[in-house]
Amino acid sequence: MLRLASILYSIIATTLTGSLVIASLTMGYDTLAPILIAAGIGAVLAVPVSVVVARAIIDN
Structure with missing residues (x-):
């Protein structure tokens, strides 16, 4: 998830x-x-937003 969050960041x-x-x-x-x-x-502000979006992508 960290890799996806960093790309999204x-x-x-x-x-x-x-x-x-x-x-x-x-x-x-x-x-x-x-x-x-x-x-x-x-x-x-982009750090927590990236984590939330990454979790939403992984959960779906």
Whole structure:
């Protein structure tokens, strides 16, 4: 399952990170700090999401 989760992480992390960066830019934050914070939150949040998706794929 760890192998599947790590493969899924590469896809899910880029999607979440990109979405959160675009959301922060849309809200008007145009300096470096909020963009990096949004990218970091997306990368960290992608870990449990990847595990949940991997479990759902293995269970089905």
